[in-house]
Amino acid sequence: MAFVSGYHxxxxxxxxxxxxYDFYTKILGLFSxxxxxxxxxxIPVYHLYYGSRDGDVSTIITTFPFRKPAIFGRRGTNQxxxxxxxxxxxxxxxxxxxxxxxxxxxxxxxxxxxTRISFKHPCGIPHELVESPADTRPSIVNEAxxxxxxxxxxxxxxxxxxxxxxxSMDDFLSIGMSMKKEADSDEGLMFSVPNAAGPxxxxxxxxxxxxxxxxxxxxxGTIHHLALNSGNEENQLKLKAHLEGxxxxxxxxxxxxxxxxxxxVRSPGGALFEIAWSVEGGWARDEPPGEIGTTLVxxxxxxxxxxxxxxxxxxxxx
Numbered sequence: 001m002a003f004v005s006g007y008h009x010x011x012x013x014x015x016x017x018x019x020x021y022d023f024y025t026k027i028l029g030l031f032s033x034x035x036x037x038x039x040x041x042x043i044p045v046y047h048l049y050y051g052s053r054d055g056d057v058s059t060i061i062t063t064f065p066f067r068k069p070a071i072f073g074r075r076g077t078n079q080x081x082x083x084x085x086x087x088x089x090x091x092x093x094x095x096x097x098x099x100x101x102x103x104x105x106x107x108x109x110x111x112x113x114x115t116r117i118s119f120k121h122p123c124g125i126p127h128e129l130v131e132s133p134a135d136t137r138p139s140i141v142n143e144a145x146x147x148x149x150x151x152x153x154x155x156x157x158x159x160x161x162x163x164x165x166x167x168s169m170d171d172f173l174s175i176g177m178s179m180k181k182e183a184d185s186d187e188g189l190m191f192s193v194p195n196a197a198g199p200x201x202x203x204x205x206x207x208x209x210x211x212x213x214x215x216x217x218x219x220x221g222t223i224h225h226l227a228l229n230s231g232n233e234e235n236q237l238k239l240k241a242h243l244e245g246x247x248x249x250x251x252x253x254x255x256x257x258x259x260x261x262x263x264x265v266r267s268p269g270g271a272l273f274e275i276a277w278s279v280e281g282g283w284a285r286d287e288p289p290g291e292i293g294t295t296l297v298x299x300x301x302x303x304x305x306x307x308x309x310x311x312x313x314x315x316x317x318x
Contacts, residue, residue, distance in 0.1 A: 017313075045313070135154050
């Protein structure tokens with residue numbers, strides 16, 4: 001039995017806050033969904049959320065811009081490598097022209113029979129836009145940025161994980177996470193995430209045995225985790241128990257992220273997975289519906305640190 005349905009969000013540690021915000025909103029046409037701060041540790045760092053206008057699950061990309069604390073990671077193998085988002089079939093040329101015109105080098109290629117665009121976040125993290133025929137979600141329309149329905153990003157397609165040993169993830173993804181192996185070739189492995197809408201979101205495994213080990217800590221220029229959507233607390237805790245029963249004992253206790261609750265597990269291939277479900281009220285818990293992502297907000301437990309945190313954040317214009 002599958003205890004997840006699709007992705008909840010994907011999270012990266014990036015570099016400069018302004019370039020990060022401009023990349024996702026002005027270039028990719030996503031909307032600001034939430035502006036808050038990193039809940040872990042003591043360093044003042046933004047936590048920015050981007051996605052559809054209303055912050056629909058499986059559209060959300062979140063970032064920790066780490067330029068001010070100057071903590072930089074090492075991209076390598078045994079680490080999540082590529083962020084992937086779905087686009088409408090036939091929209092590749094639009095995005096290649098748009099990205100190149102905005103100074104971001106973009107190229108067309110194919111993997112597992114799907115047409116894709118490769119490009120990079122300003123901090124260097126690889127991204128892909130994937131023409132996914134199975135994705136029936138509506139596009140994110142952002143008229144202010146010139147992104148219309150026939151071209152707009154639909155949401156998360158998935159992520160690619162680089163590994164030393166490409167078989168090390170098989171049991172974890174298939175038996176542990178109830179994913180289905182969709183492809184096994186010299187291009188790598190592809191697993192579909194359980195999803196009520198069908199096989200429209202994926203985890204891809206890329207065999208890179210000769211690369212150096214990538215950073216696992218919170219550090220700029222790296223992907224931090226891939227969050228799957230359990231839908232509710234019951235499924236989250238059942239999946240946590242299921243993974244622990246299989247011997248994947250590196251599963252965290254539940255953590256309160258204010259808008260959702262999370263458990264984390266380190267996979268055998270190094271990628272960190274999160275199991276998340278949105279709490280009642282979601283993004284509108286601290287901002288009015290229709291106005292989410294427009295103000296800087298803090299969780300209740302940071303009320304006594306607001307002045308300190310604001311003073312320590314990197315300046316930015318939103």
